[in-house]
Amino acid sequence: MITATLNEYLILSGVLFALGFLGVLLRRNTLVIFMSLELMLVASALALVAFSRYNHTLDGNVFVFFILTVAAAEVAVGLAIIVALFRQRRTIQVNELDSLKN
Amino acid sequence: MAHVLFNCFALLTIAGAVGVVANKNTVNAAMCFLLSLVGLAGLFVQLDAYLLAFVLLLVYAGAVVALFLFIIMLLDTQGRQKWDFSKLAVFTSLVAFGLLLAGLGTFVKRGQLEAPNPNAAGGVGAALKPYAYQLFTTYLLPVEVMGFLLLVAMLGVIVLSRKAGAGEDAP
Structure with missing residues (x-):
């Protein structure tokens, strides 16, 4: 039994995505930026699950399953890159990582 | 009753997301991310996607947040960072955020999404x-490709996390 409408789920998903986007643009800590990226990813997953539920198909759910798998791999690689970056430059603040600028 | 639950979980998710963006301390941001994921798992349960809620908690809350904290x-040696954003950065990111929300508002106002009754056939x-x-x-x-992707990601992480130049002076 669902009482919330599809629109409510989509609005929630959109607001979540926008908040993640704000975090990516505003913050300077690489780890927080990465967390905001994950937030955007799960926001899109929420939209997929809602669509799937309201249209009585399983495809969206299976797709979210794959998204979660890819996200796990992505987090592992991304954090390894951040650690490698920290070893090289001793910082994870994006405003101090500007060696390509000059 | 179900609508109250939806509102609670939606509020939890949004509050967690705001906490991720607005927290100075990175550890607190990770904890807020965890909170947001718990709310999202609750929403998945409400959408009858029990397996996905379980996997979300297992993979994200269990593995990903733990990895982040690790x-x-x-x-993160310096702990809490100071807020020293340039005005331009704050302005542009707020404008981008506002544009996304405006798009969403237009969708709410004019959206023609007609969903079938979700309670007709069950989840x-x-x-x-x-x-x-x-x-x-x-x-x-795709399942096979995912398995291969995970293998490649594992190999990539091993290569990336070696110390730079560690393997080069080997005979």
């Missing part, structure tokens, strides 16, 4: 059997 512990994602059936018939190739 890396924060490893790297498809509630049972496990259809998942297994789909994963081993229609989506067999």
Whole structure:
């Protein structure tokens, strides 16, 4: 039994995505930026699950399953890159990582 | 009753997301991320996607947030950072955020999405059997590709986390 409408789920998903986007643009800590990226990813997953539920198909759910798998791999690689970056430059603040600028 | 639950979980998710963006301390941001994921798992349960809620908690809340906390512990030596954003950065990111929300508002106002009654046929994602059936018939190739992707990611992480130049002076 669902009482919330599809629109409510989509609005929630959109607001979540926008908040993640704000975090990516505003913050300077690489780890927080990465967390905001994950937030955007799960926001899109929420939209997929809602669509799937309201249209009585399983495809969206299976797709979210794959998204979660890819996200796990992505987090592992991304954090390894951040650690490698920290070893090289001793910082994870994006405003101090500007060696390509000059 | 169900609508109260939806509102609670939606509020939890949004509050967690705001906490991720607005928290100075990285550890607190990770904790807010965890909170947001718990709210999201609750929403998945409300959408009858029990398996996905479980996997979300297991993979994200269990593995990903733990990995984040581990890396924060490893790297973030200075603890809480000061807010020294340039005005331009704050302005542009707020404008981008506002534009996204405006797009959303337009969608709310003019959206013509007609969804069928969700309570007519019951949740498809509630049972496990259809998942297994789909994963081993229609989506067999993607499952194989995912396995390969995880293998490649594991190898990539091993290569990346070696000390730079460690393997070069070997005979």
